Amino acid sequence: MTEPARVFSGIQPTGIPHLGNWLGALRNWGALQASHECLFCLVDMHAITMPWTPAALRRNTLESAACLLASGIEPGRLYVQSAVSAHARMGWLFDCVVRLGWLNRMTQFKDKAGKNRENHSAGLYIYPALMAADILATGATLVPVGDDQRQHIELTNDIAQKFNHDMGVEFFKPVEALIPPQAARVMSLRDGGKKMSKSDPSAQSRILLTDSADEIAQKIRRAKTDPEPLPAEPAGLADRPEARNLVGIYAAVADSTPDNVLAAFAGKGFGDFKKALADLLVAKLAPISAETSRLLQDEGHVRAVLRQGAEQARTITDPITDRAEGLVGFLR
Known part of the structure; x- marks a missing residue:
């Protein structure tokens, strides 16, 4: 009997996950657990590639863990990256395999560093190799990501192939990006041309998984639209980014399509539509918010769940990493 393919994915604990994180990743992660062997990771090592404070990182990691568990991630499948040493160990091996030319082609470093690239940490530049290590140290062959992360999966396979070639083995298997066919691209509630983001200075731009019903209703009511x-039909939204965003959110949350949403609301103003959207979001997100709050009342339990996940992850990652280190010539 063929074993199910292993799935790995991670999220940075840089703040409370928002609606875009839930629609683009967390909801899909929960569904994958029924059909695949899954490992999910809070990638705190990636979180320190940009400016951070220790207290905020600790708090964000706990809050993110609670949100993920409340979203349906099962205990034993979730852990913190830094608690599993294989990530750092494999990361160093891949730092010595990846070519500078490959890293120079990575668009996300250019986007994050902007014009001040000389002032950023080397970690921000090299982190795609750590991302490859995150995946390959777990033996995963499927990685659920957004389309904007496809380049990282390509680099992961380039690193794996070079390692295999240099060591004269077929050790690492090819990795496939698992991109939902209709992945929701959730934009800011204040600017339909920007993705919803934890780092946006306006709290009104995003809906957090911990928002109350009143906060959700208020943010949707204040969301930017047009008169x-x-x-x-969706074609009528082509030059209306904010309207298109809200219709897309409704369709994604309701597991429907923009065509169906517009069939129900065609000709109506945003007053009726926003109320219906807010009610839908509250119905879907209120249970997650309540469970997150409950979990955070017992941080010791959340920490214990993360330790359990790390112990389980190490049974998978340590043998793979031990073997990789042996292949490069490290004495054991």
Whole structure:
């Protein structure tokens, strides 16, 4: 009997996960557990590639863990990256395999560093190799990611192939990006041209998984729109990014399509639509918010769940990393 493919994915604990994180990743992660062997990771080592404070990182890691558990991630499948040494060990091996030319082509470093790249840490530059280590140290062959992360999966396979070639083995298996066919691209509630982000200075731009019903309703009510009524077809939203964003959110949360949403609301103004959207979001997110709050009342339990996950992860990652280190010539 063929064993199910192993799935790995991670999220940075840089703040409370938002609606975009839930629609783009967390909801899908929960569903994958029924059909795959899954490992999910809070990548705190990646979180320190940008400016951080220790107290905020500790708090964000606990809060993110509680949100993920409340979103349906099962205990034993979730752990903190830094608690499993294989990530750092494999990361160093790959730092010595990846070529500078490959890293120079990575677009996310350019986006994050901007014009001040000389003032950023070497970690921000080299982190794609650590991302490859995160995946390959777990033996995963499927990685659920957004389309904007496809380049990282390509680099992971380049590193794996070079390692295999240099060591004269077929050790690492090819990795496949698991991109949902209709992945929701959730934009800011204040600017339909920008992705919803934890780092946006405006708290009104995003809906957090811990927001109360009143906060969700208020943010949707204040979300930027335009004075025109909703059209009958998606083509009518082509030049209306904020309207398109809200319709897309409704469709994604309701497991429907923009066509169906517009069929129900065509010709109506945003007053009725926003109320319906807020009610839908509250119905879906209120249980997650309540469970997150409950979990955070017992931080010791959350820490114990993360330790359990790390122990389980080490039974997978340590043998793989031990073997990789042996292949490069490290004495054991």
